Amino acid sequence: MKLHYDIKLPLILCLLLTMGTTGCLKDKEFDDGSIQSTHGSGVKVISLGINVATSDNYSALAINNSSTDTIIQAVPVELGGPVSAPQDIHVTLEQVDSLVDNLNAANDASGNGPTDLTVPTAFSIVDPVVVIPKGSRVGFLQLKFVPSDLIGVNNAIGFVVKSVAESGYTISGNLGK
Numbered sequence: 001m002k003l004h005y006d007i008k009l010p011l012i013l014c015l016l017l018t019m020g021t022t023g024c025l026k027d028k029e030f031d032d033g034s035i036q037s038t039h040g041s042g043v044k045v046i047s048l049g050i051n052v053a054t055s056d057n058y059s060a061l062a063i064n065n066s067s068t069d070t071i072i073q074a075v076p077v078e079l080g081g082p083v084s085a086p087q088d089i090h091v092t093l094e095q096v097d098s099l100v101d102n103l104n105a106a107n108d109a110s111g112n113g114p115t116d117l118t119v120p121t122a123f124s125i126v127d128p129v130v131v132i133p134k135g136s137r138v139g140f141l142q143l144k145f146v147p148s149d150l151i152g153v154n155n156a157i158g159f160v161v162k163s164v165a166e167s168g169y170t171i172s173g174n175l176g177k
Contacts, residue, residue, distance in 0.1 A: 046091055046164050047172035049076035049138060067148045073140035075159055077130045080172070089132040090165035093141050095125065099158025099177060117156035122149040129165075 050059045061074065077091050097119045107113035123145035132139035141159065160177040 044169045045080035045172050046089070046132075046161055046169050047078050047080055047175035048159065048161065048177065049078035050175075063147045063150075065147050065151065067146060069144055070147055071126060071142050071144045074143045074157075075130075075141035077132060077139050077141065077161070079132050079137045079169075084135050084137050085132050086134065087166065088134050089139075089169065091130045091132065091139065092162045092165070093125075093128050093130060093159045094162040096158045096160050096177070099160070100156045103156060103158070114154045117154050119157060120145070120150055120153070120155040122146065123157070 059075075061072070063070065063072065075093065077093070079085050079089060100117050100119050103113075104115050104117050107117075108115040123143050126142035126144050128141070130139040130141050143157075158177065161171045164171065
């Protein structure tokens with residue numbers, strides 16, 4: 001009878017010790033939102049989707065030559081995270097020419113890419129407000145130009161996400177330009 005009692009007591013103590021040390025783990029930084037962990041599926045980050053396929057912060061487009069006005073979907077604007085837009089999201093982009101100068105300088109320093117990129121003047125932005133439609137995750141900034149007016153020059157246009165009309169969305173810190 002004593003042997004049966006000697007086996008049960010250590011087993012029960014071991015189980016209690018295991019439950020007591022692993023039963024309730026707390027992560028104060030996560031609970032406070034002070035670290036980059038996502039709290040559920042509520043990620044609402046707006047970014048430029050230029051580097052979806054690569055880590056580059058630019059995109060190269062080849063356009064067929066034409067002497068007529070052409071409208072292209074040039075700059076993708078994305079809603080990050082796993083969930084589609086619950087409503088139309090209005091994102092305002094702003095043209096920033098200094099980004100082209102910065103790219104030229106970076107290409108010159110690294111030896112990769114052209115260093116003679118210029119900002120074209122023969123184009124127009126159809127609407128600086130890009131709409132990410134409800135149920136989607138991507139909207140596009142459209143540019144209008146005559147392709148034959150841009151032949152022979154390496155052109156580049158820099159954009160940043162200036163604002164989001166709807167509340168509750170965050171502009172990406174590293175993919176917002």
